[in-house]
Amino acid sequence: MKTIFYIFLLLMFGHATAIAQKPIVLTDDEVKFGNTMCPGVWVEIPEVSSEVVKSNWKKAIEKGSKSKALITGNEITIFGAIYKDINELPVNIFSSVTEKDSIIRLFAAVELSRDEFTKVGSNEHDQLKSTLKQFAKDQYAKVAKDQLSAQESILKNMEKDLASLRKEKEKLEKEIQNANTSISQETYKIATAEKEISTTRSNLESRTGEVNQMADGKEKKAAQSELKSMEKKVKDLEKANVTSDSRITKSKTVITENTAAIAINVENQEDMGVKINKQKMQVAKYADKLKTIESY
Structure with a gap:
C-alpha cells in the first residue's frame, strides 16, 4: 500500500514539474573548438529538443548574412556572420549544443577578430548574453504556447x-x-x-x-x-x-x-x-x- 502511495506522489510531482516553468540560466565559460579555447556563454533552455535548438539557432545566426552555418555533430559554426549589435564588422560564431538533466544547453562564443573574443563585463559580452537569453526565452515560450494550446x-x-x-x-x-x-x-x-x-x-x-x-x-x-x-x-x-x-x-x-x-x-x-x-x-x-x- 505504501509503495502505491509513493508511486502516486512521484506521478503527481512529475506532473507538477511538467507544468511549473524552469529558469533560464546563463553561465560564462570557455569551450574548446579545434585547438582554440573560446570564451563565451552557456544558456540553459528547458523542455526543448536539441534538434529544435540546433535548427533554430542556425537560422538565427544566419539571419542577415550571406554566410551559412555548418553543423558538425553538436557544434554549429558560422564565419562572417552579421551581428551588428556586437560589431559593425562580420564576426565568427562558435556554438555547441549539449543536454544535461533533460535541459538543453547552448553555448555561443563570438570571435570579433582573429583570436579575440567578447570579454566578460564588456558591452559585446553583455549583448551576447542578451541575445542568448532572448533566444532561449523564445524557444521556451514556443514550448509553453504549444502546451497551453x-x-x-x-x-x-x-x-x-x-x-x-x-x-x-x-x-x-x-x-x-x-x-x-x-x-x-x-x-x-x-x-x-x-x-x-x-x-x-x-x-x-x-x-x-x-x-x-x-x-x-x-x-x-x-x-x-x-x-x-x-x-x-x-x-x-x-x-x-x-x-x-x-x-x-x-x-x-x-x-x-x-x-x-x-x-x-x-x-x-x-x-x-x-x-x-x-x-x-x-x-x-x-x-x-x-x-x-x-x-x-
Whole structure:
C-alpha cells in the first residue's frame, strides 16, 4: 500500500514539474573548438529538443548574412556572420549544443577578430548574453504556447462533449413530452371509439331485430346493407383501438427508456462539469507558466 502511495506522489510531482516553468540560466565559460579555447556563454533552455535548438539557432545566426552555418555533430559554426549589435564588422560564431538533466544547453562564443573574443563585463559580452537569453526565452515560450494550446484544445473538446450531453438530454426530454402527448391523444381516441362502438352495437342490435321482421324486398336489402356498414364501422373502430393501444405501449417504452437515459445523462454531465473545472485549472496553470516565461 505504501509503495502505491509513493508511486502516486512521484506521478503527481512529475506532473507538477511538467507544468511549473524552469529558469533560464546563463553561465560564462570557455569551450574548446579545434585547438582554440573560446570564451563565451552557456544558456540553459528547458523542455526543448536539441534538434529544435540546433535548427533554430542556425537560422538565427544566419539571419542577415550571406554566410551559412555548418553543423558538425553538436557544434554549429558560422564565419562572417552579421551581428551588428556586437560589431559593425562580420564576426565568427562558435556554438555547441549539449543536454544535461533533460535541459538543453547552448553555448555561443563570438570571435570579433582573429583570436579575440567578447570579454566578460564588456558591452559585446553583455549583448551576447542578451541575445542568448532572448533566444532561449523564445524557444521556451514556443514550448509553453504549444502546451497551453494543447490544454485549451482538451478543454474545448470537453465543453463540446458537455454541450452534446445537454443537447441529447433536451432531445430525450422532447421525446418524453411527445410520448405523453401521444398517450393522451390515443387514450382520447380509444375512449371516443369505445363510445361509438357501444352506441353502434346497440343500434345494430335493435336495427337487426327490425330488419329481421321486414318482408323481403328492396327495403329489406337496403336495411341489410346498412347493417353491414354498421358492422364494418365497429370492426374499423376496434382495429383503430388496437393501433392506438400499440402506440400507447410504444410511447410508454420511450418514456421508461428515456427517463433512465436522462438519469445517466445527468450523471455524465456532472462528471464532465467536474472534469471541465479541473481542466480550466490546468489551462490557468499553463497560461501562468507562459506569462512567467514571457516576463523573463
